[in-house]
Amino acid sequence: MAALALHFKTLPTELDPEQVKDYLFELQQRSKTPSQTYFKHTVYGLRFLLKTEGLPYSFLHLPAIPQVKKLPVILSREEIWRMLQSAELLKHKLLIGLIYGCGLRCMEVRNIELQHLDFDRKMLHVVQGKGPKDRYVPLSEHLIRGLRTFINIENPNQYLFNGNQNRNIEEIDASTPLRTGASPFASKDFDSRYSQRGVQWVIKTISKKAGITKEVHTHTLRHSYATHLLEDGVSIIMVQKLLGHERIESTMEYLHSLSVHRRDLSALGSAAAQSFGYGIYFMQQECRPEVMAGV
Template identity: 65%
Template sequence: MGRSQSTFNNYSRHVAAISLYFGKIPTELDSEQVQDYLFYQQKKSKTPSQTYFKHCVYGLRFLLKSEGLPYEFLRLPSIKHDKKLPVVLSKEEVWAMLQCAKLLKHKILIGLLYGCGLRCMEVRSVRLQDLDFDRKQLKVVQGKGKKDRYVPLSEHLVRGLKKYIEAEKPQDYLFNGQPLPNGAGGDFDNRYSQRGVQWAVKQVAKAAGVKKEVHTHTLRHSYATHLLEDGMDIMTLKDLLGHQNIETTMEYLHIAQLESQRIFSPLDTLFAQCSQSLK
């Protein structure tokens, strides 16, 4: 189904919550009980996007699909998806982040997220055996959709990676992290935690003076947008990003400032034309 383990865990938590609330599994409830529960969760949710309510519905959909039942079985409501364009950094902002990263580990982390367009889970899962410095390639193993792919490594990133590996001497995963107490938010291995990656990106962005809301995926969005602006075709970009559907990749066409479709403000032509007429 193309969903991550964390997504399945999230769905399971919501199904468990409604089961505990009623003392029976949701498929044994009538649709009115489910409607009342969802209405209660919608009113209780304080976030603008009503995240908890949405995840309740997604969890119930997941349960019904697992049981081979239609969504109409519990009369589940439809969820409207917000059409939000992703935040994209300018090249100057990415450069500032690379310059302001004090730790070599963070500099390499930013370099991989932006220079290879990696997702958070993918950058955490990079192993030494996935790096091919001779061919200047990184093998992204079992990314989203359970498909491997190769992405090119910049010569600048290769030099930085060699320096980092020599200094840190990682044995398996490229990025090692400290395990969190009682496994809170961490993993059962010694990989850099998701929380650690997110914290590092936000701290570096803050140090660089970037005012935009920056997350790990912001660097991936910037990677895709900048490649389109630099002339890469959409099909090649789709493969580099590991997208299953071309429609997902085409969303970046709405953001990229392509030379063939250059968009400008009328103020530019106003100033240019009127200043000439006054001379």
């Protein structure tokens, strides 16, 4: 209300409908991406003021603001490979491998318990990721090897990835630290799991170490997983199930991110596609997924 009063140099209650509409239109033109929330505060605040003063307010409506749909950031397979190579700890390699190779959300990778790993069936049971639905996603042989090694070394009790208050989870390479000083993030959640901020810190830090200039978040790996599957010719229904989407429309958004030049699966060979599980494998021969096992 103060901004409105200063703009016209008069009390808001003394403005006529056309002045208010002109003001809202001017606000809309100031930015390419005007805030719907700001408009709501302006309109509802003025509406409340006029109603309190017993003045007409029915002319006040929210202006139509076009919704800007941003495409998700997608990493190339080579960038995924560089992240895996840049991670010094097996724990961090597995974090990246599970989030990307299984299309997991940050919460889902943190929630993995030992009982959710079925190495015989080569499946990961994702328990109530987002919403009430569980799902199964395939585990590659390379991930299984790495997971077995990690479990033998770390001997976790319940959760696969536990926080450690005596060790910094962001200590990716002690010989060449990425930043000085102690991490501001606690490595241990209230129930002993890896903390959400800790996982996010690891992903962002390793992506920078890998020389990736894109803005990389934990969800970027999941976006890349879905896009690479679709580029490999996996059906959108299968991708929907692997991602745990309730609505097919959520999965269809990834169609806008597909590469113009789709690769031919038959030319690459179905065996290569299956080796990493549902088409997740690296384009170049030197980008072998053995890195998933930390070898």
